[in-house]
Structures are given as C-alpha cells and as structure tokens.
Amino acid sequence: MDPVVGPSLERSRSRRADDGFRYLTFTAGLLVLLILGLIAYATTREALPAFRAEGLGFLTSRRWAPNEGSFGALAFVFGTMYVSLIALVFAVPASIGIALFISELAGRRVRRVATFVIDLLAAVPSVVFGLWGVAVLASAAPGFYEAIGEPLAALPGVGRAFGQPYNGKSFVSAGLILALMITPIITSITREVFETTPPGQREAALALGATRWEMIRGTVFPHSRSGVMGAVLLGLGRAMGETIAAALVIGSGTQITAKLFASGDAMAARVANEFGEATGNWRAALVGLGVVLFAMTILVNLAAEAIVSRAERVDP
Amino acid sequence: MSALYVHHMTRTRTITRLVGLSLVLALVAGACGGSGGSDADGGNTGAGGPKLAATTLNGAGSTFAKAFFEASIEGFKKGQPDVTVNYGGGGSGKGRTDLQGGLVDFAGTDGLVKDEDKPKYKGEFIYVPTVAAPITVAYNLSGVKDMTLDGDTLAKIFQREIKSWDDAAIKALNPGASLPARPIVVAHRSDGSGTTEQFTKYLVKAAPSWKLKSGSTVEWPGDTQAGNGNAGVAAIIKAQDGAVGYVDLADANTQQLSKAKLKNKSGKAVEPTLEATTKALEAVTLKDDLTYDSLDSANADAYPIASPTWVMVYKMQSDKAKGEAVKAFLGYMLGAGQAQAEENDYAPLPAAFIAKAKAAVDAIVLPA
Numbered sequence: 001m002d003p004v005v006g007p008s009l010e011r012s013r014s015r016r017a018d019d020g021f022r023y024l025t026f027t028a029g030l031l032v033l034l035i036l037g038l039i040a041y042a043t044t045r046e047a048l049p050a051f052r053a054e055g056l057g058f059l060t061s062r063r064w065a066p067n068e069g070s071f072g073a074l075a076f077v078f079g080t081m082y083v084s085l086i087a088l089v090f091a092v093p094a095s096i097g098i099a100l101f102i103s104e105l106a107g108r109r110v111r112r113v114a115t116f117v118i119d120l121l122a123a124v125p126s127v128v129f130g131l132w133g134v135a136v137l138a139s140a141a142p143g144f145y146e147a148i149g150e151p152l153a154a155l156p157g158v159g160r161a162f163g164q165p166y167n168g169k170s171f172v173s174a175g176l177i178l179a180l181m182i183t184p185i186i187t188s189i190t191r192e193v194f195e196t197t198p199p200g201q202r203e204a205a206l207a208l209g210a211t212r213w214e215m216i217r218g219t220v221f222p223h224s225r226s227g228v229m230g231a232v233l234l235g236l237g238r239a240m241g242e243t244i245a246a247a248l249v250i251g252s253g254t255q256i257t258a259k260l261f262a263s264g265d266a267m268a269a270r271v272a273n274e275f276g277e278a279t280g281n282w283r284a285a286l287v288g289l290g291v292v293l294f295a296m297t298i299l300v301n302l303a304a305e306a307i308v309s310r311a312e313r314v315d316p
Numbered sequence: 317m318s319a320l321y322v323h324h325m326t327r328t329r330t331i332t333r334l335v336g337l338s339l340v341l342a343l344v345a346g347a348c349g350g351s352g353g354s355d356a357d358g359g360n361t362g363a364g365g366p367k368l369a370a371t372t373l374n375g376a377g378s379t380f381a382k383a384f385f386e387a388s389i390e391g392f393k394k395g396q397p398d399v400t401v402n403y404g405g406g407g408s409g410k411g412r413t414d415l416q417g418g419l420v421d422f423a424g425t426d427g428l429v430k431d432e433d434k435p436k437y438k439g440e441f442i443y444v445p446t447v448a449a450p451i452t453v454a455y456n457l458s459g460v461k462d463m464t465l466d467g468d469t470l471a472k473i474f475q476r477e478i479k480s481w482d483d484a485a486i487k488a489l490n491p492g493a494s495l496p497a498r499p500i501v502v503a504h505r506s507d508g509s510g511t512t513e514q515f516t517k518y519l520v521k522a523a524p525s526w527k528l529k530s531g532s533t534v535e536w537p538g539d540t541q542a543g544n545g546n547a548g549v550a551a552i553i554k555a556q557d558g559a560v561g562y563v564d565l566a567d568a569n570t571q572q573l574s575k576a577k578l579k580n581k582s583g584k585a586v587e588p589t590l591e592a593t594t595k596a597l598e599a600v601t602l603k604d605d606l607t608y609d610s611l612d613s614a615n616a617d618a619y620p621i622a623s624p625t626w627v628m629v630y631k632m633q634s635d636k637a638k639g640e641a642v643k644a645f646l647g648y649m650l651g652a653g654q655a656q657a658e659e660n661d662y663a664p665l666p667a668a669f670i671a672k673a674k675a676a677v678d679a680i681v682l683p684a
C-alpha cells in the first residue's frame with residue numbers, strides 16, 4: 001500500500017501548494033491592475049468638472065487663465081512633448097555611446113566602475129538635478145545660449161527654433177536636466193541589451209575580417225534595435241512624468257513656440273506649481289492635466305512593453 | 317532580458333534613499349525643536365495663562381505669513397512646552413481646502429473664502445487678522461537707486477506695454493533720474509500665490525489700464541519670466557540688469573534689491589516700509605467678520621500694496637484640549653507675537669484691530 005499512496009499524496013500536496021502560489025501571485029497581479037484602475041477612476045472623477053466645463057477645449061485650447069475660469073492644456077501638452085524630445089535628442093546618443101563603451105570597449109575593471117557610477121546617477125533624487133539646474137545652469141546659461149543661438153538663428157528653417165529670447169529657464173534648460181536624469185536609465189538597459197548579442201555572431205563577424213566598428217554595426221545593432229527602442233521609450237516615459245526638476249527650470253510660461261530658449265511649461269510642472277492655491281474648477285483642471293498625462297504615459301509604456309517583448313521573442 | 321526589472325530597481329533605490337534622507341532630516345528637526353523648548357522660563361514670555369494639556373495643533377496655508385507663524389510657534393512653545401504647533405505652509409488655497417477637510421486645526425490665508433465655497437466647511441469659521449506686510453516692487457537697474465512708479469505704469473510694465481526703462485511714462489514719474497534705454501525683464505511667480513493675488517488685486521483697484529484681472533495666478537504675457545516663491549522671483553531680479561518683479565519685503569531685503577516707491581491714492585510716493593503698511597491699515601474699515609481691504613488705502617502716508625493675512629479656525633471647536641490651545645496660540649500671536657512681527661519683516665496690526673481680533677478669539681466656543 002505504502003509505495004502506492006505515498007507518491008500520490010505527495011503529488012496532491014505539491015499541487016495544492018502550486019495552486020495556492022498561483023492564486024496568491026494572481027491576486028498580487030490583479031492588485032496592480034486594480035490600483036491603476038482606481039487611480040484612473042478617482043482622478044477622472046475629480047477632473048470631471050473641468051472636462052465638462054471645457055469639453056474638447058481642454059485639449060485644444062492654449063489659453064490657461066485660472067482667474068478667469070479658462071483651462072486649455074494644449075500649451076502644456078506641447079511643452080511636455082517638446083521638452084521630452086529635447087531630452088531624448090541629448091540623452092539617446094550619449095546613452096548609446098556609454099553603453100557601447102561599457103559593453104564593447106572597456107576593460108573589466110573600468111566596466112565595473114562605470115556601471116556602478118551610472119547606477120548611482122540613476123538613484124540621485126530629481127530635486128537635486130532640479131536645484132542644480134536652477135542654481136547653476138539657469139543663471140549661467142543665457143550668455144551661452146545667446147552665443148549658440150545668434151549664429152544659428154540665421155539658418156533657414158531650423159533658425160526659427162533659435163534666436164531671442166535667451167532665458168535661463170527655458171525648454172532647453174529643462175530638456176538638458178531631463179536628459180541628465182534619463183541617461184542612466186537608457187544606458188543601463190541599452191548596455192544589457194547589447195550584452196545579449198550572441199558571442200557566436202560577434203566572433204563570426206570578427207572572423208570574417210570585420211573591424212570592431214563593423215562588428216558592432218553588423219551584429220550588435222541589428223540584434224538590439226528593438227531593445228534599445230524600448231529603453232528609449234522608458235526614458236521618454238520618465239521624462240514626460242518628471243515634475244520637480246522640470247518645474248524648477250522650465251520657466252512656467254504658457255506659450256506654444258518653437259523657440260528653444262523661451263520659457264514654457266510641462267503638465268506635471270504646472271500641477272506642482274499651482275496645486276497649492278487651486279480650488280474649484282482650477283483644481284479639477286489640474287487633476288485633469290494629471291489624467292491626460294497618465295493616458296500619455298500609459299501609451300508610451302505600452303509601446304515600450306510591446307517593443308521590448310518583441311525584442312525578447314527575437315532572442316534565440 | 318530584464319529591462320523593466322532594471323527600471324523598477326533604480327526607482328526602488330531612489331525611494332529608499334529619499335526615505336532615508338527624510339528620516340535624517342526629521343531627526344535633525346526634532347533635535348532643534350527640543351533644544352528650543354528646553355530654555356523655557358515659565359509664564360513670563362507672553363504665552364501666559366495656565367499651563368495647557370499636551371496636544372498638537374496642525375496648520376497649513378499661506379506661505380506669505382509662514383515666517384511669522386514660525387516665529388510665533390517658537391515663542392509660544394517657550395510658555396507652553398506641552399503644546400506642539402506645526403505649520404506646513406503649502407499656499408493659502410491649500411490651507412483653506414485642508415480646513416474644509418478637517419485635515420488641519422487652523423489655516424493661514426491671505427485671501428477670503430468665496431461664498432459658493434462656504435457650504436464645504438464643517439461649520440462656521442472665523443477670520444483672525446494677525447499681521448500685514450507690504451509687497452514690494454523690486455528692481456535691478458544699474459545706476460538707478462531711486463525710482464517712483466504708480467499703479468498705471470506698473471500695470472503697463474507687467475502687461476509688457478512698456479518695454480524699456482526710458483519709456484516716457486517712467487520718465488514723467490522720475491524727472492531727475494537718468495533712465496537707461498535698457499529692456500525691462502518682468503519677473504513673476506510660477507506657483508499659485510497669495511502674493512500674486514494681492515498684487516493683481518491692487519492693480520485692478522489702482523490701475524485703469526490693467527486687463528489681466530486678479531487671481532493667485534494670472535495669464536502673464538509669454539515673454540515674462542517666472543520664479544518659484546518670493547525667493548525665486550528675487551533671484552531672477554538679482555541676476556538680471558533691467559529686471560523688475562513683486563516680492564515680499566523679507567526677500568527683497570535679503571537679496572538687497574532696490575525697491576520702488578509707489579504713488580498712493582493721495583498721490584504721494586511712499587517707500588515700502590512696515591510703518592507705511594500699518595498706516596495703510598489705519599485708514600480701512602474692519603468689517604464685522606474681521607476682513608478688510610488694505611490695498612490702495614486712502615491714508616495719505618500709506619504704502620498702497622499692503623497685504624493682509626488671516627488665520628482661519630472653526631468657531632465651534634470639537635476637542636477641548638485643542639480648542640484651548642488654539643485660543644492660547646491665537647492670543648499669543650495677537651499679544652506678545654506682535655512684537656516679533658517687525659524683526660521678521662511683517663507690520664503689526666493697529667490697536668483697534670487687535671482689540672476686535674482678541675474679542676473674536678475669546679468668542680471661540682469649546683466643548684464642555
């Protein structure tokens with residue numbers, strides 16, 4: 001009897017444990033969705049008075065005058081996108097460069113130190129970057145901006161993004177600070193993606209007489225393209241949601257302009273700046289900015305998720 | 317591949333660090349508070365009265381009055397070491413919302429509650445005026461240490477209709493001065509603020525050409541610059557030759573900025589001083605609910621932008637110990653606290669205001 005009963009008992013017990021574990025983790029997973037759902041519900045409900053009062057104008061109007069009950073978020077949606085774009089323009093090439101150096105060129109010891117420093121940089125609270133931005137960058141920048149901006153303003157087309165005014169607190173200042181903040185994240189993911197390139201492929205490329213650059217171009221880049229895209233989108237998500245650093249250096253201007261050195265404002269920054277004094281529809285409109293930003297970051301994160309998971313499927 | 321994992325890990329690490337940092341700060345703050353209370357010398361510091369039961373009062377709101385609250389809390393604590401008073405700032409609007417929600421025991425506010433918001437409160441509340449302060453028009457213009465402006469010119473400057481310091485309107489107000497043809501840089505608050513509200517209310521009252529109306533934030537022209545808090549605006553002015561902005565007296569003095577004289581209602585150019593602010597209050601009528609409007613005062617020696625500030629509390633207190641502490645704390649602010657006002661760049665209230673305010677505090681009802 002014993003030899004027959006034993007294993008079956010064992011099997012049923014282990015199955016029970018498995019089931020229990022499955023339910024536990026399933027609930028945990030569900031909880032995340034539930035919390036997200038509740039946040040979306042609660043914020044949307046709070047924002048409803050503003051959405052009702054403004055209708056579609058909340059997204060299409062660029063006039064934000066709380067003291068006159070006018071709430072159009074377009075200038076801030078633009079500001080958020082513009083600043084994030086500037087941040088990516090600076091951060092992506094830098095991150096890919098650092099990641100390539102660490103994964104392909106650096107020696108073992110340098111690699112360890114560099115990885116450590118990058119991770120350390122990712123852990124610096126954003127307010128520290130913001131304070132540096134407002135205390136150092138914003139006060140030193142105008143002269144520097146003017147020196148760069150004046151000659152470039154004469155160019156046809158892109159010249160429109162340069163030229164007067166040259167404010168220390170501007171789209172570019174915020175973009176630079178955000179670039180500093182997202183570089184560690186993009187670097188650290190990109191480096192991991194680069195390192196998943198199968199050694200066989202690299203060796204094959206080198207064996208065919210490729211230089212190191214040709215090897216990187218021929219094997220590492222094609223292999224990691226979608227992984228790097230995912231990293232960039234994650235960085236973009238963080239740049240869009242960053243609040244304090246942006247609030248301190250963006251200049252809080254309500255305007256839509258291509259001028260890089262002009263003051264603008266981002267959605268999260270506007271919420272942080274005005275929430276303390278806001279009541280009634282104004283408060284609702286600020287929560288509404290949060291809802292719109294929430295939706296935008298979800299889209300970006302979904303895109304990142306999709307791209308990263310495609311990268312994983314391609315992995316051998 | 318664990319891209320998402322890495323992302324989350326760095327986040328968690330940041331959070332852990334932040335928690336650690338705030339713990340350290342809390343400990344340091346606790347240590348400082350402790351040493352402040354240890355040199356208490358009984359009842360003769362003005363916090364007076366019988367020793368109150370241990371309790372904690374929480375307040376939030378006006379950042380404009382925060383320095384006065386902090387000085388009062390420190391002084392009050394010496395007489396009543398068992399009562400802990402916290403004041404969180406956060407803005408007048410936040411103070412009022414927190415009082416509605418019952419999150420705080422008192423609110424500091426520079427503005428008044430709108431009629432439609434009154435039902436949101438948990439009962440009848442009272443305003444207790446505490447101090448007043450001038451809002452200065454501070455500027456940075458090398459070579460010009462003395463300048464007079466009036467409401468209308470100020471409005472045109474902040475609306476970007478006057479863009480150069482040698483504009484005819486400014487010249488007319490300063491006949492002797494040699495004004496340079498330097499562009500004007502306008503600085504204002506990036507955060508919603510009672511200071512902005514009082515400044516724009518003054519412009520609504522005193523300047524026919526002002527079009528942006530009033531509010532704790534208004535639709536500033538795009539080619540202006542914004543700073544966070546009074547300190548942020550003062551920093552912008554300090555940094556740029558040609559800049560002008562509105563800041564409280566404390567920050568204007570800290571940054572050693574030049575302050576413009578403003579022409580008051582009677583046409584006299586008055587410097588932003590505490591005396592001229594108290595003068596502004598002397599000419600206004602205190603309403604029954606202790607609210608008043610001291611902007612563009614009729615007093616001949618008044619500085620025209622004298623900003624009021626109030627403490628808001630519920631008339632019916634629900635907790636006896638807290639209620640007693642609230643009365644004692646307000647009593648301190650209206651008594652010995654007034655002497656601390658000037659060293660913190662606030663103007664004390666005129667005697668008539670104090671008498672009425674004290675009567676209002678006495679009328680606060682405690683539960684049996």
